[in-house]
Amino acid sequence: xxxxxxxxxxxxxxxxxxxxxxxxxxxxxxxxxxxxxxxxxxxxxxxxxxxxxxxxxxxxxxxxxxxxxxxxxxxxxxxxxxxxxxxxxxxxxxxxxxxxxxxxxxxxxxxxxxxxxxxxxxxxxxxxxxxxxxxxxxxxxxxxxxxxxxxxxxxxxxxxxxxxxxxxxxxxxxxxxxxxxxxxxxxxxxxxxxxxxxxxxxxxxxxxxxxxxxxxxxxx
Numbered sequence: 584x585x586x587x588x589x590x591x592x593x594x595x596x597x598x599x600x601x602x603x604x605x606x607x608x609x610x611x612x613x614x615x616x617x618x619x620x621x622x623x624x625x626x627x628x629x630x631x632x633x634x635x636x637x638x639x640x641x642x643x644x645x646x647x648x649x650x651x652x653x654x655x656x657x658x659x660x661x662x663x664x665x666x667x668x669x670x671x672x673x674x675x676x677x678x679x680x681x682x683x684x685x686x687x688x689x690x691x692x693x694x695x696x697x698x699x700x701x702x703x704x705x706x707x708x709x710x711x712x713x714x715x716x717x718x719x720x721x722x723x724x725x726x727x728x729x730x731x732x733x734x735x736x737x738x739x740x741x742x743x744x745x746x747x748x749x750x751x752x753x754x755x756x757x758x759x760x761x762x763x764x765x766x767x768x769x770x771x772x773x774x775x776x777x778x779x780x781x782x783x784x785x786x787x788x789x790x791x792x793x794x795x796x797x798x799x800x801x802x803x
Contacts, residue, residue: 588603611685612688614690705733716794742754
């Protein structure tokens with residue numbers, strides 16, 4: 584595999600770091616990773632799904648924004664933050680579509696990254712058959728739950744019951760829409776059990792087994 588830098592120009596032409604990991608041979612599927620506000624693409628909840636998808640033959644585009652390092656962003660009201668993220672997410676997907684004639688896309692987002700997913704998934708025709716992996720979705724973040732509800736694509740949601748964003752009403756609604764939900768008792772927003780390293784590792788193994796089975800069942 585090889586890794587290349589990708590130039591993404593977000594809101595007002597602001598540069599966003601991106602990196603593309605390519606298979607050694609041609610790939611027909613691309614996964615796009617959107618991290619959290621402070622939860623980077625190299626951290627466990629995103630690292631292991633990325634390794635899984637690479638092992639399944641996907642190319643992977645990591646969108647490495649770092650909003651917490653932008654004072655102007657951090658000073659905004661939440662609705663304006665989400666609007667900014669949406670512009671950047673659309674720019675990132677524009678860069679993804681320009682990378683090649685991929686037959687299938689998978690979007691993966693953690694926390695704030697699910698706001699990026701929600702900004703593009705409902706209305707982009709080229710994502711109509713995409714797979715969506717929502718990791719600790721921001722159900723309480725402005726507009727996210729509503730836009731998730733408007734995303735008809737095949738979806739899996741992973742969330743812990745001790746996550747501040749956990750809401751049973753949204754979880755139940757997602758199941759009703761046909762999403763697979765991995766509901767992990769006692770896990771926090773980092774999908775960990777505070778103070779229990781071994782328990783956290785066992786939980787991550789279970790999560791990855793569920794995601795792997797879901798990915799392998801994809802018609803894409």
